[in-house]
Amino acid sequence: MIVELPDWCPPYSSLKVDSVTNEDVYCICKKPDNGELMVGCDGCDDWFHFKCLHISTKYKELVSSFYCPYCQAGITGNKNEEDDVEEVHHKTLWKRKCRLQDCYKPCQDNSKYCSGEHGEEYMRSIVMRVKIQGNNDSNKDYAFVQKLVQSSGTADKFKIFGESDFTKKDIDPKLNVELFDKLIMNDTNLKELQEKEIEINQQQIPDVESKLESLDKYLQWLKALNAKLTEVEGATIVEPKKKGNRKKTKSNHSKRICGFTNDIISIPNTDEFTESYSQDSTTHQGICTKIKCAKHHDWASMLIARHNQDLRTLETYSERLNLLIKMRKEQLNIQFYEKLIK
Amino acid sequence: MLELIGKISDLVHLTDGLSTSACFSPDGTKLAIVDGLSVVIYDISSGEVFQTILTSHVKSISQVCWSPDGQCVATASDDFTINVLHLLYGQLYILMGHTAPVISLCYNSKGNLLCSSSMDESIKIWDTLNGTLMRTISAHSEAVVSIDICTFDSSILSSGSFDGLIRIFDTATGHCLKTLTYDKDWKRETGVVPISQVKFSKNAKFLLVKSLDGVVKIWDCVRGNVVRTFPLQDDNDIDTNKKDGEEQIDNKQQGKQLKQMNYSCGMDFLYPEDDDKPPIVISGYDNGEIYCWDTSDKKLLQLLKSDEYHKDSPIISIDCHGSMVCSLSLNGECYLWTWK
Amino acid sequence: MNLLLQDPFSVLKEYPERLSHTLENPLHTECIKFSPVGDYLALGSSNGGVIIYDMDTFKPITVLGTNMGSHTRSIQSISWSPCGRYIITSSRDWFVKLWDLDDPGKNKSELSFDSPVWNCEWFDFEDKLAVATVFEEQNAFLIDFKLEPPTVYQIEDRNDIEMENGNVNNKGYTLTLAIHPKLGNIVITGTSKGWINIFQIQSLSNIKLVHSFKIGNYNIKHIIISENGDKLGINSSDRTIRQYSLKVSNDTANEEKLQVEIDLTHKYQDVINKLQWNSIFFSNNSAEYIVASTHGSSAHELYIWETSSGTLVRVLEGSEEELMDIDWNFYNMCLASNGLESGDVYIWSIVVPPKWSALAPDFEEVEDNVNYQEKEDEFDQAHEYEQQRELIQLEEVEIDLKTREQYDVRGNDLLLPNFTIPPDYQRTLLLQYKNSNK
DSSP, rough: OOOOOTTSSSOOOOBBHHHHHHHOOEEEEEEOSSSSSSSOOTTTTEETTTTTTTOOOOGGEEEEEEOHHHHHTTTTSSSOTTTTTTTOOOEEEEEBSSSTTTOSSBOOTTSSSHHHHHHHHHHHHHHTOOOOOOOOOHHHHHOOOHHHHHOOOOSHHTTTTOOTTTTSSSOGGGGOOHHHHIIIIOOOHHHHHHHHHHHHIIIIIIHHHHHHHHHHHHHHHHHHHHHHHHHHHHSSSOOOOOOOSOOOOOOOOOOOOOOOOOOOSSSOOOOHHHHHHSOSSSEEETTHHHSSSTTTTHHHHHHHHHHHHHHHHHHHHHHHHHHHHHHHHHHHHHHHHHHHHH | OOOEEEGGGGSSSOOTTTTTEEEEEESSSSEEEEEEEEEEEETTTEEEEEEEEOOOOOOEEEEEETTTTEEEEEETTSSEEEEEETTTEEEEEEOOOOSEEEEEEEEEETEEEEEEETSEOOOOEETTTTTEEEEEEESSSEEEEEEEESOOOTTEEEEEEEEETTEEEETTTTOOOESSSOOSSOOOOGOOOOOOEEEOOOOOSSSEEEEEOOOOOETTTTTTTTEEEEEGGGTTTOOOOOOOOHHHHHHHOOOOOOOSSSOOOEEEEEEEEEEEOOOOOEEEEEESSEEEETTOOOEEEEETTTTTTTTTOOOOEEEEETEEEEEHHHHTTTEEEEOO | TTTTOOOOHTOOOSSOOOEEEEOOOSSEEEEEEEETSSSEEEEEEEOOOOEEEEETTEEEEETTTSSSSOSSEEEEEEOOOOTEEEEEETTTSSSEEETTTTTHHHHHHHEOSOOOOOEEEEEETTEEHHOOOOOOOOEEEEEEEESSOOEEEEOOOOOHHHHTTTTOOOOOOOOEEEEEESSSSEEOOEEEEEEEEEEESSSSSOOEEEEEEEEOSSSSSEEEETTTOOOOOETTTEEEEEEEEEEEEESOOOOEEEEEEEEEEEEEEOOTTTEEEEEEEEEEEOEEEEEEEEEEETOEEEEEEEEOOOEEEEOOOOOOOOOEEEEEETTEEEEEESSSSSEEEEEEEOOOOOOGGGGGGOOOSSSSOOOOOOOOOTTTHHHHHHHHHHHHHHHHHHHHHSSOOOOTTTOTTTTTTOOOOOHHHHHHHHHHEEEHTO
């Protein structure tokens, strides 16, 4: 990047001494040193007035390495003749100034401030700007922040101030018994949720579980019944290969009745059943006895699936209710604290 | 006539300069008032503060709005976000997407869409069930300060903006269906006035519009012309009931010093419970005055002066529910009225 | 109201033309049904879940049965009540369940048959009656939901002459049914042996078989009736769709008896590939159009015919798979159909392009460029004066701010009470909690 000479800068002249007075002349104005503030260029060793270069004198302490306009443009200042002229681009570097707004001193090492006092001063100005809702007095705010800092102790603790989930914890009723009762104990919404949860856990889930148990018992009885029937029939007649229902067995002589019934609790007596059973009727004692029953196809696994699904959904519902109760409690706690501080 | 029921600001301490919006719940039992960075829910029948909801906003709130089922409120803030808060469970969503302060909000009648308008010149439609942005409509060249969806017919959305345009959009597709005003008036320099508030009538066929010069008009949405104009009492040279056309027009052209309001003040339709009576327009102004006009014959039915009630503070919000009216001014004074 | 402000030619199109949305359903969709005003779409899946999608956002808003009582096998049919609040679903798990959308977590009531239930429709919502057809049952059933548990009656004519003679003509199993939209107490059933029976149900105990005829020896898959009750469409397993003109009137001689006239008007067949028809549906009012989907891996379109002439007018493309069930809603003019392989639902709707003339009050759309010619009175001063006068006069006109329109431009009744499904805040809160805990 080629930096051009600024408009106000006259073209370069290598004049170092005034021809008339024989004094050393400096800067772009080519005047002798009259005590005015000057800065030395690191490239060409000439001195330049701040004013001539349109730099405010308040920056005098912030110069790190200065290059005059001629060196920046590449006209002068190549101390090392070996370096290639086009590649070396000198640029003025400045030091970082103190963070406090009106201070133009350079920062200390690894600090944002020129001195410890300015650091404190800056922080004080920030705190003065804190405005806390509800307080109309800025002094009060300042005092408040002071208290916060003092109560935290260390900087780390101060940083995590306010992150504790105090609204999520249960409130101690002693803080204000009346308010606690009114708000939290009597909250209808919370009560509803809690009641529902109790109902599910104590009533509905055991209900479904017992249904599953009785279904299981029935199915076992059915299996035994089928085995018995097979014995009875299979001994006398050679049964053609029956493609059974959902229980895929390759046994040629097995008898598998459908077994569907609306009442799985009262299980009839096996022997009685076998005796009075005849192949002709499709139902016997309320139980469907068709062999290849398309209508009631797969009824047992469907019923099991249904109960299992009910169980699963009830459990997730219970979990969800738990969560809602937690959230509601938190909201009520917020309300409680709000009313407490008013 | 408006009769005072109660002064809510006695019970609910509202901060001066920070109470910017008040809104009745859809069933009319509660009132949501913005107070600084939280929303106070006031129960009208018991006369007590029902709940204080904290929002997650960091800058002041411009508007609060109830969901149609009365279970949530949504707040629009200068920190570019919208908060959707559930009354029982707390914060549901923070809707982020606008790139400038969000000014106005409204739900559609089913409650599944929330429309917001902002100073970034766009209108955004959000899906409230999932908390996501569905659509952005950019059809203005200045801040869009007011949007409205009719409660009975949510197929159209109207918007009013500081660029002087009143536009009607299709909520389903986001296309612009109609524009009622121009944004450049070639004939007169002062022809274009920034719009400050828009409100639909019950049947979505008429639009009540207030512009920053204080004039309130009713537009016919289908035909696109003005059907009623309600001027302020100051321009009182015009007696609109006069039949002499010439004199009226002369005065109109003369009294042209355009007032410029500083605040976009509230206004609303009031539908009296007696079905025979025509609807009433209630509008508030910068100086704390409230005007009530009859929409059928444009008569000024009542003028509430500023000294007694709102003490010269701009009426920042007016909301009507049945025959109840709530007026809120910027200094935190909030009153509840009923129309008899 | 938005339809009023749009271009009438594009708004009043009689059938949708473009595929506008695809809803993905990870659970394979088996049947679909729009709510009466078209704001929700219920999808029945193959594992028994019923998901309701919101048509404004095209996202699912409720799942029926998340707390208890969902179906465990594939859903066969869904039926919405006219107010949009109650849904009956029938499934292969033998159950018919009634759901109240105010509390979709668990079913309001349920009824179990002895085998898979094919169709179930609301018959008379006021009396909470529904009709259903069941696998391998000769008659359809009438379900009364008023009591708990619901009671079931068979739809058969006790006074049927043939039955009296002991000569029970085996008409096969009842597979499907349809309810006459205008005369609420007429039910038309179709059987597995090609018989069409028309019953008149005047009360739970008074069921009469009004008409019965056989159209062939094949399964009747679907029966549809047009909204005004004029046309009857029958889809059967012999790969033909038959269209009849239907006329039900009171007998001139005997007022109690009903006279039914059914005449075959058209037959629709796939002549080239002889494919089966998967599903059929009529268009609104007098059913000017009929839409059908075909069976077969190469057929990916919906065909629309004009019913008066029987000619094919339109083929709806867009999906890349075989389409099964069809539902057409007339309020939002959307056609929805589910795909066989992916289980996604494709929605075709009328797409109205944005009107650029809406951007300023006096813009007009023109076809070609028009050379501007100044009007004689363009810059008249007096003209302005008259305009102002007109404006003032306009302000005297009476305005009505309250009454709402009864019908929209398509003739749909706007003042129908329709139920808004309450938002499921619990689901939102749960999702948030899960996300914040990750």
